[in-house]
Amino acid sequence: MKQVVTELMVMVLSSAHRNKIEGQSGLYSSYLPDIESASQIVTLQNWCIEKVLAIAGTIQNNRHHHISKVVFEAKAHIDANYSKDLALGDVSKMVAVSPQYFSKIFKEEIGLSFVEYIRDKRMDIAKEMIQEAGILLKKYVTGLAIMIQIILAVYSRKWWV
Numbered sequence: 001m002k003q004v005v006t007e008l009m010v011m012v013l014s015s016a017h018r019n020k021i022e023g024q025s026g027l028y029s030s031y032l033p034d035i036e037s038a039s040q041i042v043t044l045q046n047w048c049i050e051k052v053l054a055i056a057g058t059i060q061n062n063r064h065h066h067i068s069k070v071v072f073e074a075k076a077h078i079d080a081n082y083s084k085d086l087a088l089g090d091v092s093k094m095v096a097v098s099p100q101y102f103s104k105i106f107k108e109e110i111g112l113s114f115v116e117y118i119r120d121k122r123m124d125i126a127k128e129m130i131q132e133a134g135i136l137l138k139k140y141v142t143g144l145a146i147m148i149q150i151i152l153a154v155y156s157r158k159w160w161v
Contacts, residue, residue, distance in 0.1 A: 002035050005048055009035070016055045070095045070102065071109045075117075082121045088114045 009031050031051065038044035074095050078086060091114070092102035107113050112120065 002038070002044065005035055005044055006032070008048065009051065012052050012055055016058070068105060068109060070097055071106055074102065074106065075110070078118060078121065082118065082125060086118055 013031070034047055035044065038047060074091050077091060077094060088103060089099050092099040095102065097105075103114055106117070110117055
């Protein structure tokens with residue numbers, strides 16, 4: 001059984017190596033002593049399942065966080081020029097890919113379509129501006145209230161004196 005587990009782990013760790021994750025989280029550490037030290041088959045099965053799930057999770061996580069150079073450049077351009085008119089054709093031309101391919105990989109890697117990403121970016125900026133304006137308005141209103149209190153205090157003294 002330990003021979004089969006060793007062969008299985010060689011395949012799993014080979015997959016980890018192909019996905020460039022061997023150095024992450026100690027996944028490619030020496031596993032032979034762990035296999036040899038397992039005294040019961042259940043312990044060996046649990047250890048194997050734990051390692052496979054850790055590697056599979058890391059591979060999946062890496063795929064979700066990978067952004068290609070094309071999408072990275074396009075995203076940077078959009079972030080810098082969100083207030084201008086941005087067309088999918090113009091941005092795809094800027095990163096030197098077809099509009100269809102750009103649209104496909106942008107959606108796959110960002111999780112939003114080109115138009116949705118621009119809309120969300122503009123909405124986030126608008127929210128920030130509204131919050132900043134709200135803070136400024138609150139400061140203005142507070143200052144105005146203090147001035148009104150001072151004026152009322154001055155006039156009420158004159159009125160009663």
